[in-house]
Amino acid sequence: MMKKVKVVGAIIRNEQDEFLCALRSPTMSLPNLWEFPGGKIEEGETPEQTLVREIEEELDCEIQVYEKVEEVVHEYPNVIVNLLTYESTIISGEPKAKEHAKLQWVPKRDLRSLEWAPADIPTIDKLLSN
Numbered sequence: 001m002m003k004k005v006k007v008v009g010a011i012i013r014n015e016q017d018e019f020l021c022a023l024r025s026p027t028m029s030l031p032n033l034w035e036f037p038g039g040k041i042e043e044g045e046t047p048e049q050t051l052v053r054e055i056e057e058e059l060d061c062e063i064q065v066y067e068k069v070e071e072v073v074h075e076y077p078n079v080i081v082n083l084l085t086y087e088s089t090i091i092s093g094e095p096k097a098k099e100h101a102k103l104q105w106v107p108k109r110d111l112r113s114l115e116w117a118p119a120d121i122p123t124i125d126k127l128l129s130n
């Protein structure tokens with residue numbers, strides 16, 4: 001049976017209404033694709049707790065998590081990803097790319113010009129429709 005993982009991604013918005021996008025590095029799975037920073041939910045964690053932990057680990061800053069934006073099941077060739085995305089904002093620290101190739105604040109109108117991990121497309125569509 002194919003491996004199934006439950007993953008959360010943070011849609012971090014700033015005061016200029018830009019979104020923090022993260023580029024996966026060449027050595028990660030889904031290399032060189034953009035994503036919402038986050039990661040796999042561990043046993044006993046709520047999605048919100050996972051996001052706070054992952055953003056601390058990956059970006060070295062603290063976020064406040066708000067409402068869920070989208071929930072998607074995407075079948076990759078080797079894994080099924082159940083991705084949940086949540087609105088959030090930074091409450092302390094400056095985001096740094098500790099694991100990603102780079103971070104970029106992107107205005108809504110430019111979100112589509114990035115090459116996203118396929119599971120993220122429904123979230124992008126939702127953000128653009130609002």
Ligand SMILES: Nc1nc2c([nH]c(=O)n2[C@H]2C[C@H](O)[C@@H](COP(=O)(O)OP(=O)(O)OP(=O)(O)O)O2)c(=O)[nH]1
Pocket residue numbers: 005007008009028029030034035036037038039040079081083117118119120
């Ligand atoms: N964090 C995050 N992961 C995403 C997004 N979209 C998407 O397809 N994924 C996939 C990539 C990975 O297969 C999985 C997240 O796992 P992870 O963040 O722990 O990544 P990883 O590279 O350490 O995991 P692995 O696949 O190498 O085991 O979900 C997204 O927007 N954010």
